[in-house]
Amino acid sequence: MASKVLQKPASFYDTYERNPSTDKKMPHYCPGCGHGNVHKFIAEALDNYELADRTIFISPVGCSVFGYYYFDTGNIQAAHGRAPAVATGIKRAHPHSIVISYQGDGDLAAIGTAEILHAANRGENITVFFINNAIYGMTGGQMAPTTLETQKTTTTPTGRNARNEGYPVKVAELISQLEAPVYVERVALFDNKHRSRARMAVRKAIKNQADHLGFSLVEILSPCPSGWKMDPVDSLHWIKDVMMNQFPLGVYKDNTKEVEPYEAPKMQLSDEEIKQAIEIIPDTEKEFKKTEYAERYANPEIKVAGFGGQGVLLLGAALAQAGLLENYNVSWLPSYGPEMRGGTANCHVNVRNIPVGSPVVNDPTVLIALNRPSLEKFEPVVVKNGLIIYDTSLIDIEVQRDDVEVLAIPATEMADKLGNTRTANMIAMAAFAGYTGIFNRETLKETLKTAIKRKKLLAINEKAVDEGYEFGKSKRPS
Amino acid sequence: MQKKKLEKPFVKVVPELCKGCGICIEACPPEVLKFHDKFNTKGYHFAYYLGDDCRGCGVCFYACPEPEAIIVYKKGYEYEGEEVA
Numbered sequence: 001m002a003s004k005v006l007q008k009p010a011s012f013y014d015t016y017e018r019n020p021s022t023d024k025k026m027p028h029y030c031p032g033c034g035h036g037n038v039h040k041f042i043a044e045a046l047d048n049y050e051l052a053d054r055t056i057f058i059s060p061v062g063c064s065v066f067g068y069y070y071f072d073t074g075n076i077q078a079a080h081g082r083a084p085a086v087a088t089g090i091k092r093a094h095p096h097s098i099v100i101s102y103q104g105d106g107d108l109a110a111i112g113t114a115e116i117l118h119a120a121n122r123g124e125n126i127t128v129f130f131i132n133n134a135i136y137g138m139t140g141g142q143m144a145p146t147t148l149e150t151q152k153t154t155t156t157p158t159g160r161n162a163r164n165e166g167y168p169v170k171v172a173e174l175i176s177q178l179e180a181p182v183y184v185e186r187v188a189l190f191d192n193k194h195r196s197r198a199r200m201a202v203r204k205a206i207k208n209q210a211d212h213l214g215f216s217l218v219e220i221l222s223p224c225p226s227g228w229k230m231d232p233v234d235s236l237h238w239i240k241d242v243m244m245n246q247f248p249l250g251v252y253k254d255n256t257k258e259v260e261p262y263e264a265p266k267m268q269l270s271d272e273e274i275k276q277a278i279e280i281i282p283d284t285e286k287e288f289k290k291t292e293y294a295e296r297y298a299n300p301e302i303k304v305a306g307f308g309g310q311g312v313l314l315l316g317a318a319l320a321q322a323g324l325l326e327n328y329n330v331s332w333l334p335s336y337g338p339e340m341r342g343g344t345a346n347c348h349v350n351v352r353n354i355p356v357g358s359p360v361v362n363d364p365t366v367l368i369a370l371n372r373p374s375l376e377k378f379e380p381v382v383v384k385n386g387l388i389i390y391d392t393s394l395i396d397i398e399v400q401r402d403d404v405e406v407l408a409i410p411a412t413e414m415a416d417k418l419g420n421t422r423t424a425n426m427i428a429m430a431a432f433a434g435y436t437g438i439f440n441r442e443t444l445k446e447t448l449k450t451a452i453k454r455k456k457l458l459a460i461n462e463k464a465v466d467e468g469y470e471f472g473k474s475k476r477p478s
Numbered sequence: 479m480q481k482k483k484l485e486k487p488f489v490k491v492v493p494e495l496c497k498g499c500g501i502c503i504e505a506c507p508p509e510v511l512k513f514h515d516k517f518n519t520k521g522y523h524f525a526y527y528l529g530d531d532c533r534g535c536g537v538c539f540y541a542c543p544e545p546e547a548i549i550v551y552k553k554g555y556e557y558e559g560e561e562v563a
Contacts, residue, residue: 003552004484004551004552004553004554004555004556005549005550005551005552005555006536006539006540006548006549006550006552007539007546007549007550008545008546008549009545012545012546025494025495025546026494026495026497026520026544027544027545029543030497031497031498031499031522031543032497032499032500032501032543033543034543035543036542036543036544036545037540037541037542037543039545040540040542040543040545041540043545070545191505192505192507192537192540192541195505195540195541196540199540225499231500232499232500232501233499233500233501233504236501236504
């Protein structure tokens, strides 16, 4: 039975607590703004199809950047123009979710042209609502890709001249030319009939996704009374009398009757197969047990830093791999300049008992510094009671802080004595393990088998691990 | 309390949530919405229902860009108490 009352859809929040304004009931849009209508249509459709609980709404950059104030769904705000790329990632990671990319014309048709084109071309099973108001509304009415010919904006004060600024980009027409999209329609918000048509298009585009039919895009000609400097009611007439002449309404593509529902097969690789595929598990049947070590070293967040060419990234990768072998949750994130040698390099490593939330290490508990600039740069950010390991052969200053543990090791000199200065990184790595007790020496040696590509260097690196480990262990606080 | 059924549809505009854009007034087929002479605390002349002849068509609800400025109660709406909300 149809509802006997028309009121705010439940897919909106009751009050907009995320809005910093004191008024938690009134959206931030200007009077007469079309965003409100489209929001309402979307929320109503999510109510009717009972999809809100598995919907992820992606806000763009533009006035609707605050979509997450209003929709009681999952919410992500994407970088300018990138909503379809973010939507792709979410949909693939969570195929059961309903992903809505909501974008304006500056967002979708200018900076985000590549993203929308390729998401559409891949036929991502997402729903895109494209709000076309022919200008950049939020920033004060500048010319957008969709600005009409001869239309005056703040950046086209004498009217858009196609010879100079190009023609309006017709997104519905463009997208409909691609093979993959299943549903592309242009609608407009100006009278009862057309609002009703727009509402139906919004519903259909969402339903298509729920039915696994593929990519849907609805372009909505929407009033921006503030940007157009018009009365809200006049702006509706302008859509009808002016805008529609250059943006004809209609269904540009509808394959929804013909296409078969498609659900991407679930990735069936096991953890082991994935590890093999990305070569992070050496060929070994051996099991590596976790060691016992002091509680304060648990869950290290490690920053390794030095010159490019010192093996900084390899050191971090070997630590992460040792963590994998001993069944920790690990991450390794490199960060380096364009130079192969001589630039600065650092990497972020997590070795944790708990899942790793972010691979970024901003506040390291452990710093392994292999040159002076790295020590100077990162010493201040090490957490209190953290650990700093640094190579005294190359660093002629001392750690200034007195609230951290320090392990000073002449790693490069030790490596030189072994016969290859480039093993200093493995000495430092092993010293960390020996000092804290966090890894078995055998585990470290196993990581060398994949870390060291040139097999003739394996033996010397194993020696380096021994030397470093013993050094670290000898300095271990009792 | 026993539920009653609404015999005549009607529309409610929440003055404090109305931004006075006038789109509902333009849209209303029986023309029963008007701007109020007063304005709300935001400074908008809000729309209000003249009090008769609403058909419950819902056109104003979909025309209104605000999520909850307009509520339309259709004929047959069940309610408790003396009056509808």
